[in-house]
Amino acid sequence: MLQYLIKRLLYAVPTLLAVLTVVFFVARVLPGDPAQVMLGEQAGAEAIQALRVRLGLDRPLVEQYVDFMQGALSGDWGTSLVTGRSVLGEVLNVIPFTIELTLASILLGALIGVPLGAWSALHRNSLVDYATRIGSLFGLSFPAFVMAIMLLLAFAIQLDWFPVISSGGGGSVSERLLHLALPAVNLGIIMAAYITRVTRSSMLEVLGEDYVRTARAKGVPHRAVVWQHCLRNALIPVVTVVGLYLGILIGNSVLTEIVFNRPGLGKLIVGALTQRDYTMLQGLMVVYTFIIVVVNLLTDLTYGFIDPRVKYQ
Amino acid sequence: MAEAPALSVQGLTTEFRIGGQWHAAIRGIDFDLGKNETLALVGESGCGKSITALSIMGLIPKAAGRIAAGKILFEGQDLAQLDEEHLREIRGDRIAMIFQEPMTSLNPVLTIGFQVAEALRYHRGMSQAEARTHALELLEQVKIPSARQRLDDYPHQFSGGMRQRVMIAMALACKPQILLADEPTTALDVTIQAQVLLLLAELKQLYGMSMIFISHNLGVVATIADRVAVMYAGEIVETAAVGDLFDRPTHPYTEALLSSIPRVDRTSDTLMAIPGQVPAINRMPGGCRYAPRCALRQPVCERPPALAPVSGSAPTHLARCWVRAGGDR
Numbered sequence: 122m123l124q125y126l127i128k129r130l131l132y133a134v135p136t137l138l139a140v141l142t143v144v145f146f147v148a149r150v151l152p153g154d155p156a157q158v159m160l161g162e163q164a165g166a167e168a169i170q171a172l173r174v175r176l177g178l179d180r181p182l183v184e185q186y187v188d189f190m191q192g193a194l195s196g197d198w199g200t201s202l203v204t205g206r207s208v209l210g211e212v213l214n215v216i217p218f219t220i221e222l223t224l225a226s227i228l229l230g231a232l233i234g235v236p237l238g239a240w241s242a243l244h245r246n247s248l249v250d251y252a253t254r255i256g257s258l259f260g261l262s263f264p265a266f267v268m269a270i271m272l273l274l275a276f277a278i279q280l281d282w283f284p285v286i287s288s289g290g291g292g293s294v295s296e297r298l299l300h301l302a303l304p305a306v307n308l309g310i311i312m313a314a315y316i317t318r319v320t321r322s323s324m325l326e327v328l329g330e331d332y333v334r335t336a337r338a339k340g341v342p343h344r345a346v347v348w349q350h351c352l353r354n355a356l357i358p359v360v361t362v363v364g365l366y367l368g369i370l371i372g373n374s375v376l377t378e379i380v381f382n383r384p385g386l387g388k389l390i391v392g393a394l395t396q397r398d399y400t401m402l403q404g405l406m407v408v409y410t411f412i413i414v415v416v417n418l419l420t421d422l423t424y425g426f427i428d429p430r431v432k433y434q
Numbered sequence: 435m436a437e438a439p440a441l442s443v444q445g446l447t448t449e450f451r452i453g454g455q456w457h458a459a460i461r462g463i464d465f466d467l468g469k470n471e472t473l474a475l476v477g478e479s480g481c482g483k484s485i486t487a488l489s490i491m492g493l494i495p496k497a498a499g500r501i502a503a504g505k506i507l508f509e510g511q512d513l514a515q516l517d518e519e520h521l522r523e524i525r526g527d528r529i530a531m532i533f534q535e536p537m538t539s540l541n542p543v544l545t546i547g548f549q550v551a552e553a554l555r556y557h558r559g560m561s562q563a564e565a566r567t568h569a570l571e572l573l574e575q576v577k578i579p580s581a582r583q584r585l586d587d588y589p590h591q592f593s594g595g596m597r598q599r600v601m602i603a604m605a606l607a608c609k610p611q612i613l614l615a616d617e618p619t620t621a622l623d624v625t626i627q628a629q630v631l632l633l634l635a636e637l638k639q640l641y642g643m644s645m646i647f648i649s650h651n652l653g654v655v656a657t658i659a660d661r662v663a664v665m666y667a668g669e670i671v672e673t674a675a676v677g678d679l680f681d682r683p684t685h686p687y688t689e690a691l692l693s694s695i696p697r698v699d700r701t702s703d704t705l706m707a708i709p710g711q712v713p714a715i716n717r718m719p720g721g722c723r724y725a726p727r728c729a730l731r732q733p734v735c736e737r738p739p740a741l742a743p744v745s746g747s748a749p750t751h752l753a754r755c756w757v758r759a760g761g762d763r
Contacts (some may be wrong), residue, residue, distance in 0.1 A: 245497070330538065331533060331535055331538040331539040332538065332539055332540055332541040332542070334493060334533070334539075335533060335539045335540065335541070335601075335604075336541065336552070337493060337522075337525070338491055338493060338525055338526060338530070338531045338533075339525065339526035339530075339552055339553045339556070339604060339607075340522050340523065340524070340525040340526030340527055340553060340556055340557055341526075341552055341553075341556060342522060342556065343518075345556075349544070350541050350544070353543045354541070354542065354543055427543065428542070428543060429542070429543060429588040429590075430542060430588070430590050
């Protein structure tokens with residue numbers, strides 16, 4: 122098990138190196154000069170050139186690349202071209218907010234989606250089933266940012282239950298949760314819609330399996346058939362979908378973070394993109410890659426937890 | 435049979451809904467299963483053998499199937515009328531079933547020990563530990579090597595033959611009076627088949643059970659059954675003690691089944707096959723259901739024949755054929 126973990130993490134190294142390289146070159150071929158962007162339209166050619174020298178943008182590409190790789194691997198991701206602060210520092214500043222939001226929305230999605238999907242499958246073609254299916258389709262097709270605005274209007278402005286600007290909250294846990302609530306619900310609903318649909322269809326499949334008939338032939342009560350025999354088998358595809366969907370969730374969180382004006386990786390990346398903050402962009406790409414690698418690893422580990430047929434080697 | 439039968443099935447008709455209409459998958463099934471008796475249900479795929487067993491167990495999927503008529507009498511109760519909760523109390527306790535596919539009939543995410551112990555926990559109210567000890571005894575009884583080490587193994591760690599032994603241990607957990615074995619050896623290698631059959635026969639003796647043995651293989655049936663009911667297209671077409679049936683196969687379908695057994699003691703290059711196939715349940719012929727495939731077909735076969743005594747054989751030997759068994763009623 123430990124061996125497997127180490128192996129998987131070592132596999133991640135070449136992936137990260139490749140991503141670093143791609144990110145470095147892609148950032149350089151993007152049109153637009155960062156020095157120009159930073160100094161504005163009115164800046165003179167001399168000032169721009171001076172800035173380019175200061176940022177090292179005038180040196181040969183290969184030299185910049187070697188420098189960049191050395192820095193990246195030794196933990197020095199450079200400083201933001203825009204704010205002048207350390208990239209790593211900025212990332213570490215906001216990453217707790219992103220993790221908090223992601224975990225909360227997955228938790229919410231699973232807590233709603235798994236029971237709803239299972240229930241829907243058990244009452245196939247009933248009114249509840251139809252309502253669940255339509256509801257989840259709605260949750261999937263509704264744009265996240267529209268729902269975010271509606272949530273804000275209803276719960277923050279009309280009812281005044283939650284803060285309009287989810288800055289992340291202060292020190293206390295209750296305040297943090299208050300700030301987390303609406304953004305988490307926003308993403309959680311989408312997550313729940315996905316999980317409901319997958320749980321329903323995999324549960325329907327499992328209900329038709331021979332081993333479920335065997336359990337019933339043994340006289341196992343309905344409740345135990347569902348909880349002990351079906352659900353664990355039905356969760357295997359759900360784990361896959363949650364793992365895959367995490368990537369989309371991080372993308373969706375960009376819009377959510379903007380609408381709720383909440384700090385996070387999403388907001389950071391949009392800022393870096395519009396301001397051509399190369400160093401920040403590079404750092405964020407590495408962080409995203411790392412997140413995906415970790416999520417995949419966690420997904421695989423979860424399989425082993427649910428399904429005894431999975432062996433780690 | 436002076437003694438009351440262990441199970442009496444009378445006029446059992448089970449229907450399935452296809453395209454909004456109910457069609458009978460089995461119709462008017464009658465048989466008695468004596469105490470300690472092994473009755474074999476024989477027929478090709480789709481003839482209703484498994485549906486008969488599932489109807490007895492109350493495991494017909496409710497969404498698309500129903501028992502439309504008939505009685506299943508067991509211990510003075512009609513199982514066809516019983517609600518789910520009462521059926522559940524009987525299932526796995528006094529009537530148990532073994533299924534055809536050992537590869538898919540065990541839950542892949544639960545240990546063997548857990549699955550064998552389950553029936554004991556629900557029917558006998560045993561604690562986890564008690565049920566586990568008992569499960570170990572059962573696994574030893576079905577001759578699983580080093581059973582103690584294997585209690586916490588999962589089904590994928592067992593071979594097909596071993597899984598079928600686990601299935602048998604599960605079914606026998608509560609010492610049922612009746613065991614329904616639905617093609618228990620079909621998915622196994624021939625050598626393993628013989629071992630499992632022997633084990634079943636031994637355990638049946640040991641536990642004093644009655645058994646309904648479902649098979650399409652008359653060779654297997656000859657070794658294990660006391661009595662045979664041949665099914666075709668949802669009906670019993672011939673029933674007799676096993677000796678009488680093999681001595682005097684009367685229904686043309688039985689005859690055809692017998693001659694399509696491959697034999698090593700005769701030199702023949704071709705294997706007899708029955709032309710055509712079992713009609714779909716929504717396209718049953720009105721008269722004798724075998725008539726379209728039958729070489730002896732007469733005009734009278736347009737009308738449905740009844741089960742009638744076969745003249746010159748034992749009085750318990752019945753066949754559903756105008757031509758061969760008179761049926762002139």
